Amino acid sequence: MSDFVENLKRDPLSFVEAHYNEGFTLRGEERDAIQLAGLRKRFAELRSALPALAKLADDQGIDAINTIDDAAPLLFPHTVYKSYPLSFIEKCQFDKLTKWLSRLTTVDVSGVDTTGIQTIDEWIARVEESTDINLIHTFGTTGKLSFLPRTKTQTRLSARLNAHTIRDFNGYNSGPDVLARHPPLISPSYRHGASAIIRGMNRMAIDYAGGYDNALFLYPDAYFSADVISLAGRLRAAEARGEAGKVSLAPALLARRDEFAARESNRAQDMDRFFEQAANRFGGKDVYLFAVWPILFEWAEEGLKRGMKGIFGPNSVLSSGGGSKGKVLPPDFKETIFEFLGFRRHYEMFGMSELMTNAPRCEHNRFHFSPVLVPYVLDPVTGQPLPRHGHQTGRLALMDLLPDSYWGGLVSGDEVTMGGFDDTCPCGRTGPYIEANVRRFSEAQGGDDKINCAGAPEAHDKAMEFLVGRI
Amino acid sequence: MPDSLNSGFTVPLLLRGQVIDEATVEFGGRRGGISFRTPDLSKHLNELTLSAPSRMADLYSISLDEIFDFLAALGKRLHPADNPYLQQSFELSRATSGLSDSILRHHYNGIPSFFERDVVRDIAERLIGIDYLEGWVEQPETIKRNTRLSIRAMGARAVHIIAGNVPVVGVTTVIRNAITRSDAIIKTPSNDPLTTAAVVRTMIDMAPDHPITRHVSVAYWKGGDEQIEQHLYDPRRVEKIIAWGGFAGIKHLTQYLQPGLDLITLDPKHSSTIIGREAFTDEGTLDSVAKRLALDVGVLNQEGCVNARVVYVQSGTDTDGLERANELGKRMFAALQSLPDHLSTPHKAFDPELKAELDALAFVEDEFRLYGGRRNEGAVIVSQSDSAVDFARMLACRVANIVPIDDVDTAVRSVNSYTQTIGIFPESLKTELRDRLAFQGAQRLVSLGGAATLMRTPQPQDGIEPLRRSVKWITDESADGAYLTAMAEQR
Numbered sequence: 001m002s003d004f005v006e007n008l009k010r011d012p013l014s015f016v017e018a019h020y021n022e023g024f025t026l027r028g029e030e031r032d033a034i035q036l037a038g039l040r041k042r043f044a045e046l047r048s049a050l051p052a053l054a055k056l057a058d059d060q061g062i063d064a065i066n067t068i069d070d071a072a073p074l075l076f077p078h079t080v081y082k083s084y085p086l087s088f089i090e091k092c093q094f095d096k097l098t099k100w101l102s103r104l105t106t107v108d109v110s111g112v113d114t115t116g117i118q119t120i121d122e123w124i125a126r127v128e129e130s131t132d133i134n135l136i137h138t139f140g141t142t143g144k145l146s147f148l149p150r151t152k153t154q155t156r157l158s159a160r161l162n163a164h165t166i167r168d169f170n171g172y173n174s175g176p177d178v179l180a181r182h183p184p185l186i187s188p189s190y191r192h193g194a195s196a197i198i199r200g201m202n203r204m205a206i207d208y209a210g211g212y213d214n215a216l217f218l219y220p221d222a223y224f225s226a227d228v229i230s231l232a233g234r235l236r237a238a239e240a241r242g243e244a245g246k247v248s249l250a251p252a253l254l255a256r257r258d259e260f261a262a263r264e265s266n267r268a269q270d271m272d273r274f275f276e277q278a279a280n281r282f283g284g285k286d287v288y289l290f291a292v293w294p295i296l297f298e299w300a301e302e303g304l305k306r307g308m309k310g311i312f313g314p315n316s317v318l319s320s321g322g323g324s325k326g327k328v329l330p331p332d333f334k335e336t337i338f339e340f341l342g343f344r345r346h347y348e349m350f351g352m353s354e355l356m357t358n359a360p361r362c363e364h365n366r367f368h369f370s371p372v373l374v375p376y377v378l379d380p381v382t383g384q385p386l387p388r389h390g391h392q393t394g395r396l397a398l399m400d401l402l403p404d405s406y407w408g409g410l411v412s413g414d415e416v417t418m419g420g421f422d423d424t425c426p427c428g429r430t431g432p433y434i435e436a437n438v439r440r441f442s443e444a445q446g447g448d449d450k451i452n453c454a455g456a457p458e459a460h461d462k463a464m465e466f467l468v469g470r471i
Numbered sequence: 472m473p474d475s476l477n478s479g480f481t482v483p484l485l486l487r488g489q490v491i492d493e494a495t496v497e498f499g500g501r502r503g504g505i506s507f508r509t510p511d512l513s514k515h516l517n518e519l520t521l522s523a524p525s526r527m528a529d530l531y532s533i534s535l536d537e538i539f540d541f542l543a544a545l546g547k548r549l550h551p552a553d554n555p556y557l558q559q560s561f562e563l564s565r566a567t568s569g570l571s572d573s574i575l576r577h578h579y580n581g582i583p584s585f586f587e588r589d590v591v592r593d594i595a596e597r598l599i600g601i602d603y604l605e606g607w608v609e610q611p612e613t614i615k616r617n618t619r620l621s622i623r624a625m626g627a628r629a630v631h632i633i634a635g636n637v638p639v640v641g642v643t644t645v646i647r648n649a650i651t652r653s654d655a656i657i658k659t660p661s662n663d664p665l666t667t668a669a670v671v672r673t674m675i676d677m678a679p680d681h682p683i684t685r686h687v688s689v690a691y692w693k694g695g696d697e698q699i700e701q702h703l704y705d706p707r708r709v710e711k712i713i714a715w716g717g718f719a720g721i722k723h724l725t726q727y728l729q730p731g732l733d734l735i736t737l738d739p740k741h742s743s744t745i746i747g748r749e750a751f752t753d754e755g756t757l758d759s760v761a762k763r764l765a766l767d768v769g770v771l772n773q774e775g776c777v778n779a780r781v782v783y784v785q786s787g788t789d790t791d792g793l794e795r796a797n798e799l800g801k802r803m804f805a806a807l808q809s810l811p812d813h814l815s816t817p818h819k820a821f822d823p824e825l826k827a828e829l830d831a832l833a834f835v836e837d838e839f840r841l842y843g844g845r846r847n848e849g850a851v852i853v854s855q856s857d858s859a860v861d862f863a864r865m866l867a868c869r870v871a872n873i874v875p876i877d878d879v880d881t882a883v884r885s886v887n888s889y890t891q892t893i894g895i896f897p898e899s900l901k902t903e904l905r906d907r908l909a910f911q912g913a914q915r916l917v918s919l920g921g922a923a924t925l926m927r928t929p930q931p932q933d934g935i936e937p938l939r940r941s942v943k944w945i946t947d948e949s950a951d952g953a954y955l956t957a958m959a960e961q962r
Contacts, residue, residue, distance in 0.1 A: 052834050053908040055833050055834075055836075056833065059833070077826075077827035077828075077831050078827060079827045079828050079830065079833050080830075080834055081832035082831075082834060083831035083832065083834040085835065085838050085839075085858060085860070085861060086861045087856070087858040100834070101836060104834070141863075142861070144861060187866070203472075284936070323518050380823065381820075381823070383823070395823075441590060441824075443824075
């Protein structure tokens with residue numbers, strides 16, 4: 001036990017290969033010691049290397065972290081990873097976008113040759129070819145994407161940690177070890193793209209399934225385009241302002257219209273092929289499946305309609321999350337999904353693209369943060385951290401201690417109620433947890449600035465229609 | 472916050488001279504975490520609307536002079552110092568409004584002046600014409616010599632969905648309704664549910680049976696309540712809807728539109744500024760421009776649609792040009808901090824999303840220079856190229872974005888039909904650009920500094936004449952009988 005604590009104090013990344021469940025047996029002072037040591041370590045390593053962090057620390061007059069709360073003013077606003085001006089993209093100034101990125105990562109991106117780049121997709125690919133970064137982009141209703149400079153190594157570690165979450169969350173070795181058993185991987189989504197989920201799925205296809213031959217994607221050839229999802233956001237924003245039709249399209253994007261159109265026309269065949277292969281190649285096998293609830297439900301309904309049920313083996317694993325926002329699901333939607341899938345074992349996660357590890361939900365409907373995530377609840381008005389005891393409701397902020405090349409501290413747009421500082425969840429796990437009533441702050445004010453995981457494919461489809469239909 | 476706020480406010484239903492305050496339905500205010508209760512409007516829908524148009528007749532038993540007298544007498548009772556209803560609505564507004572106490576107080580103290588006889592008379596005369604309000608006005612003879620035409624402006628039955636960003640909106644609605652001899656159902660906004668009610672309640676205390684009192688109702692319901700809105704927005708009961716409001720709200724209303732129902736919208740607008748190169752002529756000029764710009768941004772704490780948000784400055788975009796723009800930004804921020812309290816103060820509820828955007832500017836220092844923006848003091852963002860910030864639509868709480876340009880054309884092209892006011896310096900530039908800006912969609916051009924401080928003379932609003940549209944223009948044509956008969960007999 002104390003080795004576990006000492007190792008975590010020395011290096012938060014030691015958690016990746018540890019017994020995941022031990023993260024929820026810590027006493028308060030042990031957890032505080034680990035988190036304080038982690039905050040200090042990352043601050044010491046990254047302050048001088050990241051101009052963005054140095055500036056924030058200078059502005060706040062922070063030279064040392066002596067308590068966990070001391071780091072609260074150093075958490076980046078959620079706008080940081082989209083703080084570049086949109087004009088960089090509109091005017092194809094990808095050299096400037098790269099320079100902007102360089103302030104947020106210790107990875108040297110000065111060698112990225114941006115010559116001739118006209119689209120975000122091209123830029124993401126170019127960064128990936130010439131550096132250790134495989135960028136992750138998010139989705140936003142304004143059309144402005146956040147770009148997170150995660151390294152290829154970090155993506156791999158993140159997938160390993162997810163595997164250990166499955167193996168150990170309910171007790172060491174209580175679940176299947178997907179890294180050892182190499183179950184087939186099933187993804188009712190895109191194979192190619194740079195969203196956090198798609199990046200993760202690609203890594204898992206190799207590390208869990210043992211290769212793409214043992215993986216099944218709904219759209220094995222289609223690319224979940226950053227340019228298209230950005231267009232989707234701009235369309236939504238324009239619609240909300242009554243200015244739809246005024247959105248202008250970049251020539252480079254228009255040039256790819258035929259390519260997009262061809263992919264769109266394959267949709268129905270893709271669905272047929274997906275069901276056919278799920279049943280014939282992987283039917284009865286224990287698989288690893290990763291998808292958000294609304295997409296799973298859609299898939300299950302379609303499958304049941306086709307007379308398919310109980311298709312996978314009883315020891316399969318489902319990872320899910322993403323809420324159901326924007327879609328109204330019937331109260332028994334999970335039963336429909338399980339009937340179709342043929343198994344019930346599932347892990348529901350609270351996560352964000354910005355985090356390398358998620359918070360799994362326990363049987364008491366609470367999401368538990370492992371010790372490498374330092375959670376804060378901030379006063380929604382003043383931004384000050386609320387006391388770390390009792391139950392607190394406010395804005396969620398998190399410091400992810402795992403990344404060592406970018407700053408893991410981020411203020412979210414989510415309103416949460418957090419407990420577990422000094423009480424223990426009835427499930428027996430110690431440490432901070434949040435209740436399931438998470439909601440976006442902007443939702444409380446009648447709008448939402450974020451397309452969440454559940455809504456993203458739909459937004460992508462809608463933008464695609466707009467693009468393809470535009471002469 | 473006083474205890475009375477925590478225990479919840481009652482927003483009465485004011486129904487044609489009657490006060491109904493048996494409040495059973497609870498609503499949340501937009502700011503301040505407070506709630507208020509109102510009577511169940513669905514039980515009073517039939518009394519709220521005037522299904523028999525003949526019941527408008529009593530408004531024509533009194534003269535316009537009597538109406539002016541009535542309003543003047545009402546104004547004398549609307550001094551916040553001795554009007555308990557206004558005192559109560561002030562207390563509620565302190566929590567729900569985006570305006571600081573000092574600014575709110577200034578506006579409250581100004582309420583009686585709106586009702587002065589000369590002021591009201593001036594509105595009636597300039598925005599419609601007293602003779603048309605008071606009777607049938609015979610038109611000059613035309614080339615068709617055999618006919619004569621008379622026109623009269625008649626009141627209409629209208630629902631007013633008013634905005635709550637500044638208290639004056641409800642006040643002018645009451646006045647406009649009276650001088651047009653109309654029948655008003657005023658829906659109050661959740662960020663100012665009581666100010667209009669306070670005015671009308673005072674009216675009820677003064678003369679509950681007066682025709683003007685009997686033709687104004689004040690109610691709150693949640694926008695989108697189908698039961699209520701289906702009843703109201705029906706041409707048998709209402710002829711006009713006058714809506715101030717957000718895009719979503721107005722879009723929602725359009726589902727009820729049908730022949731016989733006229734929608735007059737005062738949409739959400741954005742205002743901007745164009746400053747010519749003459750601003751940099753000398754130190755004194757630059758200082759004065761900075762102060763006038765601070766007024767356009769800061770007055771009303773930027774809660775109004777008239778307030779400047781994006782500011783185009785013809786400073787040039789080379790190194791020297793950017794330096795000039797930065798210097799203006801610096802001086803304007805200083806001027807903003809020195810505005811008198813009754814005009815502008817640090818914002819009491821600074822938008823946290825906007826704050827997050829300002830914080831993120833630190834990560835693109837090459838592109839944007841930020842003055843202020845540390846807490847709630849307001850800020851000036853100076854773009855270091857000719858592009859506005861991506862969050863220009865969110866600019867509020869005394870935050871402006873100065874955009875340096877080489878050519879005023881860049882500024883002119885940015886104007887669209889969502890642009891309301893443009894403050895311009897110098898005057899010669901205003902004259903030079905005014906036709907082009909009007910084509911583009913701008914609706915109000917003012918001398919720099921006048922965006923939120925002028926509007927002294929009654930004038931069109933948002934490119935339309937809402938008062939002329941809120942009345943019905945009825946014509947009476949006469950012709951000689953022999954002339955008409957001859958037409959039938961023509962071979």
